[in-house]
Amino acid sequence: MKKTFVVVFVCIAFLSDAQENFKKRIAFSGNLFRVGCYQAQSFNIRLEFDLEEHWNVRYEFGFGRTNEGYTYYHFPATIHSGIKQIEAWISGDSDLGFLGGFIMLFLPEGVSYSLEMNEKLELRPFLDVNSREYFGVSPTDSLENKLSGDLGLSCQWALNPHLYVSAYASMTLLEGEGLGASGGIGIGWKMYRIYPKNEGFSPSPGF
16 A cells, blocks of 8 residues: 555646646545445545546545544545556566556546636536545554545635635445445635636646
8 A cells, every 4th residue: 555655646746747738726625425334534635637628637536534533545546556557567467568557547537527607606517437445444454445436516616716615515336335425625726827718828837
């Protein structure tokens, strides 16, 4: 799991700095996860890249605790698979090779569709199909992991041209457990320069 953490933080840093030709948003939120007996609270980092006027790709990374007080994580599912492929490539036993493993590290978790209701309110229906939940199952934090998916709606309310409040709710499908729900609220930042409508945009150096 330590290798996964290192790769996750490298991915966050790489994606956060991937500015050219992209409109990018970063949000920090408190989240609740409830599916059957699997219940957790987490702090999440979400990155969204606008592909064109409406469609966006999403990445989300969560760090928290289960209701029993054990470790809980949420990452894009293929990060773990990408690490395994790169390790297999190093040992000479990989079908996909280094490039295949590297691509898997950065596959998006899902997509969203942007609907600007007015100057302040933006709605983003989203679908995540590349997610994995990690649950601690003992005081020693041994982990079990399950694939998951979400269908939900994110609401973003602008406080100024860059800063916004974000809230979301979703139906969550967890491998072997069925349907439940997730939700969260937080604050986000548009990491690009804002111009009057129809005058385009320019990437900014971040915060």
